[in-house]
Structure formats: structure tokens, C-alpha cells
Amino acid sequence: MSSTNTPDNADAPDSGSTDAAAPAVAAPDAAADIHWRDGDTEHTARWHSEGGWPAPKRVVVVDDTLTADAAYRLAKSGTGLLWQGDFQNARQLLTAMARRVDRRRRTPATGLSAAFEISRADALRRARLLGLVLVSLDADHTLSLRRAPDVRQACDEAYGPGTRASVRSLRELLGVIGAHEWRVKGVPVAALGASIHPHYGVFSPVRGEYLDLVATAPLPATGLAFDIGTGSGVIAAMLAQRGFDRVVATDMEPRALACARENLTRLGYADQVEVVEADLFPPGRADLVVCNPPWLPASAATSTDAAVYDPDSRMLRGFLAGLAGHLTDDGEGWLILSNLAELLGLRSRGALLDLIDDAGLAVVARLDTRPTHRKVADTSDPLHAARAAEVTSLWRLRRA
Template identity: 85%
Template sequence: MASTNIPAAAGAISAAAETIRWQVGDTEHTAQWHSEGGWPAPQRVLVVDDTLTADAAYRMAKAGIGMLWQGDFQNARQLLSALARRVDRHRRTPTSNMKAAFEAGRTEALRRARLLGLVLVPLDADHTLNIRRAPDARQACAEAYGPGTDPVVLSLRELLGVIGAHEWRVKGVPVAALGASIHPHYGVFSPVRGEYLDLVASAPLPATGMAFDIGTGSGVIAAMLAQRGFDHVVATDMEPRALACARENLQRLGYADQVEVIEADLFPAGRADLVVCNPPWLPASAATSTDAAVYDPDSRMLRGFLAGLAGHLTEHGEGWLIISNLGELLGLRSRGELLDLIDDAGLAVIARLDIRPTHRKAADTTDPLHAARAAEVTSLWRLGRS
């Protein structure tokens, strides 16, 4: 897979952010640049408005020119959609080899993100978007970035994602297996695919004393374990956004006293009757800092979970590994490699529960990865000490 030189994202708007510059007449203007994906600021920026055509925008994007929008907000959204159609029109021909198709698809996705990310908008220090017919994005930006301190410039595409995340946070994502909704925060993986949660809801429990939820994210699995009757659940994560999200969801669901959310790299101290982990399913490098929920470089989280699991189980405890075989179908990892990791960790497979995904991509025959997605199986591996 092609490597990239994209730096880590700032994570929040700060005084250390990169500076972006543009000219209006003879006057140079500057502002802080912000990109959650860690994209560098464009070296050249031109002020544009409603007179900019999509064809001209496409030419500017290919030249790496940032387009700082000063027109109508709704027109900016329409321009972004038209620009996306032109970018997609020039996609490379997909290959029938699944691994090659996956790598080509990631390269195309990065190219697409880079080009579409060059339509820019300014935010005032209080996150106000001073553009005609713009929505009030202050609350959404405060949730994603924290309190504003200085004016910034960011991509319109990122801002639309921030606004969309705020809407999902307010609305919530219904989780049938939980019988309630989870309210994901910006940058936290949303439980939109529910099949793996059906496995968590139905798998037989070894006991109901202590449980660990490793990499809790939104807190949905911790909530399900509490709902299934565990006396105490410890949910861990390394990301501040995930920790805040999990705590808020567990408080809303009434499990705050039953579930302890702590910052930890994988395991907390002690042993548990059940240890659950749903790591990122694809063992590939994270090309941008926002890829971490999907890609597990060199299977770091998977390897760490399996290697440390035996030392955190009670005598008859179980570890539940929730993972899809999509990585195997794409040629990124073999089933033999997974079984070797389990064996090397001093673990034995007690049972494996499988379920087919029901998401839209599994039925999309235009997807270059359709053959792999159509054959995908999500599994809950019940593991014990060998």
C-alpha cells in the first residue's frame, strides 16, 4: 500500500496550529489552519465566491490551490457536490484482485479527500461561520473542537462532518440489541452496524461478576454487559473523546454506577470473568489520524489483546474477540495467522458464533470490493486459557 506523509491531527484547535495565508487586494490575511485528518494547509489560497464554476474548482483543486469561500453557504455545498462528481468521474479502473482493489480504493479515497478538502471556510474565534445563509455551527464545533480561541480556516467537507456528527449526537443511533439509543460523539466510532452487538447479546455468559470492555468507544458493549447482569464492568479506552462519550452514554442509560470508565491502553488491573474486545477489523496502516477506528496497523490492538488476555481472566473466565473476516477476504491477514496468535497467547477456542452483515455495502454490486463484502462474516470468538 502506498505510504503517506500526512501528520497526526491536532485533535483540537490550538495556538500551535499551522498558519494559512491569503491575499485580498494588497492585504495579506492569516488564520490558524485546522484539519482533524492531519492534512497540511494548502500553500496557495485564493478567495472565491458564487461565481466559481465546478470545472474551475476542479482545475484549482488538481493544482493544490485552496479555495476560501466567501459566497453563499448553500451554494458552497452545491459546489462541493459538483466537484465530487468530477473527482469521481476520473476514478481509476478497479481491479478484480481483492487486495489490489482494496489498496487502489484507499489510494483513491485519499486522493478524493485531498481534492474535496480544498474548498475552505473561515470560523471566527467563537466558532461563528460568517457566510451568507450559513447554519449556526457553534455548538457542533464546540463539541468537536472544544472552546474556540482564535479564528481558523478548515475544509468545508470537515465542517459538514462536524455538523452531521452533532446531529447524530442529538438524535442518537438506535441499537436493537440494547433496546435503546447510543449517542456517538464526533470522532468516536458509531455502532451503525448492529450484527456484532446481536452476538454480544446472545452469547452464553461464563459468569456475571466482573467484566472488562477493552476499547469501549461509545460505551455500547459496556452498556450491554451491564444490561446482561454483570455486577461490575470496567470499560477502557485511550482516546479522550471516547472516554467522554462512553461516560455520557452510560450515565444516560442508567449504568454509571455499574460501569467504571477509565483511561488505559487495553487492560485495566486485575482479572475478570469476561473480557470483551472489538478491535478495528482491517490490519492496515492508518493513512490519516481519523482512520484509527477502522484500521489496526500491524494488528497492534488485536495482538495486544490476545497476548495479554490469559493474564486477565479468572480461572474459568472467557475472552470474547469480535472481528470480521473481511481482512482475510481482502488478503490482508490469513485465518492461520489469527489462529497462531490465539495459540501463541496460551488460549484455546471454546466456540465461535457467526453472523452475516446486513449493511448496504454488502449488497452494492458496484463496489469494487463487493465480492469480499458479500462473503463477509462477523464472528465472536469465545476464548479461554489453554
């Protein structure tokens, strides 16, 4: 499952939101420009937003003299705040604004389905307001602020080489910096006995419970395996480690393909695992086909939500519908899925079983585990009741 590697959704597929202010889900417009005035001088730079947010129509230059209350009021009016003060003070301002936004969260609704919709809308509002604190990068991605870190390598990794001056949200830039740190340090994966180095925009395997299922489920055979939607390549690496002669890992996202190839090479599986661009399945039939699709069948509010939410269960439906035609006679398909969607009233267990049955598949067994991530214990979370009851399952499927 490829997904955005950012602070808001790094630990579980549960962030994002939709409301009337949601931007269209589309790639950022690389040709868009942003304009502002500094004294008597007009400035223009390229606008870039990974989330697909449009450039603010009004931009004012601000510095360390701006208070958090004033910044919050300006952001609520839709004004972009182009920071030209101290970098560390900008981070503190963002934190102070976040506290003000969070104080205005709505009272959780009765019922998990309603609470989920309110939570998504509040998260989107939070992202929209905090995303209006802006910074300017030089053409080579230099951040020319006092006490600013050297962000050039992190930006080159996330965006590619710079070509002209640009303006981006500070919040996004902090996500790029954090992703670079994860890429350098790696994320230890106990089930693999090694670390995975996620790239910006690619799901980080910090929720290890589903990987424990992949590591322990009985194998039907060890010839050829497919890993559908490989993301960082962690499942493909685990299948190679478990003894498959050959693994084909697929994804549609260029960042995920590059990330998977780098991780598999680092782990020594480049000769054993082929990473290919494909929408779901590669050609042929395999002894094992594994898929960990996005777990929530809801609309993606921004382009960075696309691998967290699976509108109308597109990937899930496509995987199940095509699975029988890509299995060997005794082959198995492993569907890794949380029941969070069922708990939130977004998809019933009966609907899932109907999809399996309609695809000509039968359930051999289901292996279950409970998550251990930090949100399970967060009683202040309006969705805590669902998270506390969540179960992640590995469904073993065969042709009926």
C-alpha cells in the first residue's frame, strides 16, 4: 500500500477529511504562480502543493513580530503568511496556531459514523489553516531564513532538482524534512529483521501488526509471488526472505517504484524481486498474490490522501475481481485488511464477503491481530471506540 509519508498519516490509514473547502484531488499545478508585494516590489514565484491546495489569493509578508492570534485570524480569512523571520520561530508559530485550531474542534457526534465525518472535516480545516504559513525556496531549494537547516537534499529527494524559486507551505516542508530523516535512518521492521527506508510520499511500515501476519501465515508454495501495490517494498522483501524463488512487485506511483527498488537493492533482494509499474496485476499466474489496499472506502480530499482512502473500494474490488485469473491451481491470495471501515459504518462485513463470493473466491482461513499503535490508547480521540475494537486480518483466499 503506497501512501503519503507525512506527520499526519504516518502511523495509520486514518487521516484526512472532506468538506466544501476540499481541493480537487489532482497533481499540483506546476505552472501555477503565486504573487506578493514586499514594500513597493512585486514578487512572483512558482506555487507548489503536494496536497493539491490552490495558491492563496492574498499573501502578506510576515516575520517574528507576528503573534499567533494575529496569524490565526489571517489564516481564517484565507490569507497566506509568507514568513521572512527566524526559522525556529516559524515552527513555534505553527505549533501555537495548531493549539488555537484544535481548541475549536467540534464536539464528537453520537455514533462512530458521524464522528468519523466530523473528524475528517476538522482535520481538513486544520490542514488548510496551518498550510497557510508559507516559506520561499530559492531555485536550488535553499531556504534563506535565519537558523534554517539545509533542506536542499530533502527537497531534491521529494521534488526532484529545483528549476526556479518557489513558495510552499512550511507544514509541507517540515514533512519533507521528516521524510528525509526517516529515509536516512530507516524504520526497523521486526518481522523482517531489518530496516525499511521510506521515501517521501510512500507509506512507512510503522504499523507492524499486519507484517507479523505476512511473516507467519502458511505458504501455499514458494515459486512465484505477486505483491500488489508494493509501496516501500516491505512485503515483497518479506516474501523473498520467506523463500520465494521470484517475486513481482507492482505499483502505479513513481515514488513508490523508486523506493521499493532502492529498499530491495539495499536488502540484497534485487535479483529475486522485480519491481514493475502496473495497475494491480502483472501478467501471468502466481502461487501467492498479496495485496494490502487502503483500508477506508471514502473519498480522498487531497492528492496526498489517495493511498489512505480507497473511493468506492476501487483497489479492493479490482484486486478481488482479478485475483482468480492470476492464481495457479493451488495458489492463494492474501488480502490484508482492517475492520476499521466496518466499525465506522463505511463497509459491512457482508459486503466484503459478497465481493469475495462474486469474484469466484473462497475463504480458506482468516488470521487476525490487534493493532498496538499509539492511537489505540488515546481516549481523547473521537474515534477511540473504533480504534480500541479494530482488528487487522489476513484473509487467505483461493479459487472457489
